[in-house]
Amino acid sequence: MAGQGVHNFSRFVHWGRNIVAVGRNYRDHCAELGNAVPTKPLLFMKPVSSYLEEGTGPILIPRGCHNFHHEIELGVVIGETCRDVCEGEVLGRVAGYALTLDMTARDFQEEAKKKGNPWALAKGFDTALPVSKFIPKEEVKDPSSLRIWCKVNGESRQDGTTSDMVFSIPHLISHISHTFTLHPGDLVLTGTPAGVGPVSPGDTLTAGLGDLLTMEFSVVQRE
Amino acid sequence: MAGQGVHNFSRFVHWGRNIVAVGRNYRDHCAELGNAVPTKPLLFMKPVSSYLEEGTGPILIPRGCHNFHHEIELGVVIGETCRDVCEGEVLGRVAGYALTLDMTARDFQEEAKKKGNPWALAKGFDTALPVSKFIPKEEVKDPSSLRIWCKVNGESRQDGTTSDMVFSIPHLISHISHTFTLHPGDLVLTGTPAGVGPVSPGDTLTAGLGDLLTMEFSVVQRE
Numbered sequence: 515m516a517g518q519g520v521h522n523f524s525r526f527v528h529w530g531r532n533i534v535a536v537g538r539n540y541r542d543h544c545a546e547l548g549n550a551v552p553t554k555p556l557l558f559m560k561p562v563s564s565y566l567e568e569g570t571g572p573i574l575i576p577r578g579c580h581n582f583h584h585e586i587e588l589g590v591v592i593g594e595t596c597r598d599v600c601e602g603e604v605l606g607r608v609a610g611y612a613l614t615l616d617m618t619a620r621d622f623q624e625e626a627k628k629k630g631n632p633w634a635l636a637k638g639f640d641t642a643l644p645v646s647k648f649i650p651k652e653e654v655k656d657p658s659s660l661r662i663w664c665k666v667n668g669e670s671r672q673d674g675t676t677s678d679m680v681f682s683i684p685h686l687i688s689h690i691s692h693t694f695t696l697h698p699g700d701l702v703l704t705g706t707p708a709g710v711g712p713v714s715p716g717d718t719l720t721a722g723l724g725d726l727l728t729m730e731f732s733v734v735q736r737e
Numbered sequence: 738m739a740g741q742g743v744h745n746f747s748r749f750v751h752w753g754r755n756i757v758a759v760g761r762n763y764r765d766h767c768a769e770l771g772n773a774v775p776t777k778p779l780l781f782m783k784p785v786s787s788y789l790e791e792g793t794g795p796i797l798i799p800r801g802c803h804n805f806h807h808e809i810e811l812g813v814v815i816g817e818t819c820r821d822v823c824e825g826e827v828l829g830r831v832a833g834y835a836l837t838l839d840m841t842a843r844d845f846q847e848e849a850k851k852k853g854n855p856w857a858l859a860k861g862f863d864t865a866l867p868v869s870k871f872i873p874k875e876e877v878k879d880p881s882s883l884r885i886w887c888k889v890n891g892e893s894r895q896d897g898t899t900s901d902m903v904f905s906i907p908h909l910i911s912h913i914s915h916t917f918t919l920h921p922g923d924l925v926l927t928g929t930p931a932g933v934g935p936v937s938p939g940d941t942l943t944a945g946l947g948d949l950l951t952m953e954f955s956v957v958q959r960e
């Protein structure tokens with residue numbers, strides 16, 4: 515893979531160091547939570563300690579959370595350093611993609627929003643980021659036209675397309691790179707379409723990305 | 738160093754993967770910003786892309802920021818994995834310490850607090866975390882009784898002691914570990930004493946930790 519040097523991107527979850535996430539990047543999702551469509555990308559962080567690979571265990575509902583939501587999202591894996599990059603340079607610096615669930619303690623987030631507090635507890639807890647295997651960019655014809663979907667116990671909850679993003683992948687990564695330098699192995703989460711909603715202990719989440727992959731995770735309460 | 742395995746902690750900045758920071762952990766600093774003393778630690782994230790080692794370049798004021806603040810803080814470098822650890826186990830899992838500046842775009846933070854938005858732009862920009870060399874824990878007699886100070890252009894601005902923390906290091910790390918698993922090389926920032934205030938392009942920040950070290954950084958506007 516040209517330009518990807520010595521990195522083993524199939525294991526980016528194990529050595530990548532940062533995760534930058536974007537909120538409110540699909541109009542229908544902004545509407546369902548009563549948020550305005552942003553005029554610039556809304557950025558937050560998730561820690562790499564929140565990664566959960568398929569097959570390694572269940573999603574853990576954090577203690578004290580009573581409104582635990584799924585958000586299906588396309589993740590973009592950075593292949594080359596991005597600092598002050600223009601939009602036209604972005605896709606050349608991408609290594610590939612992954613399907614992710616930006617699990618969210620919605621009640622913690624509502625409390626943080628009310629108090630003006632950080633979102634870390636709502637978004638960063640252990641297992642807050644279920645993630646698929648890595649998909650090399652060569653396998654993705656057009657990242658701006660991918661179906662992403664999520665089912666709970668087999669029932670459809672989210673079914674969107676990345677063509678509905680408010681800010682495109684090149685726009686997002688260019689924008690982020692003007693504040694946060696992105697390095698190989700870093701992950702950018704690109705927001706979720708409508709249909710977010712609660713999951714409970716015992717539920718099974720199934721999710722898919724175009725005809726590229728599906729993944730499945732169970733949900734339990736953290737003891 | 739017992740229990741530290743194969744890790745080279747003197748280079749934790751280069752391989753550590755997460756930074757968990759604590760806000761409002763000194764009473765006099767809560768008061769100066771008009772915040773209540775919290776009843777539990779207030780947690781946020783900084784990305785490892787925000788590290789700035791002494792001698793590698795200046796602190797960059799992010800574009801659009803017009804109120805750029807220094808916050809001198811003791812950093813704790815994790816030596817062994819911490820998940821659901823009790824307070825009594827914490828210090829045995831610490832590898833050492835570092836002196837840090839939790840640089841803050843205060844105007845961005847005020848806007849985020851008003852809007853209920855994440856703090857990422859205020860706290861996570863490139864160079865937001867100037868950091869000293871690593872200090873092995875064997876060189877620190879009592880981390881709960883260390884002077885930390887910060888000067889701007891030679892004039893004292895912050896001069897506190899870690900004995901004034903609201904939540905102790907064992908309490909903080911035990912608390913964090915119940916939500917975010919901490920791994921070797923991760924850094925925990927423990928909050929800042931009173932005296933935070935603005936710095937401008939051309940200023941020089943000098944800071945010190947007990948009789949262990951001093952460090953110096955210059956400040957410029959990001960182009």
Ligand SMILES: [Mg+2]
Pocket residue numbers: 535536537585587616705706
């Ligand atoms: Mg999301």
Ligand SMILES: [Mg+2]
Pocket residue numbers: 531532533560561562754755756783784785
């Ligand atoms: Mg990180």
Ligand SMILES: [Mg+2]
Pocket residue numbers: 758759760808810839928929
């Ligand atoms: Mg601080």
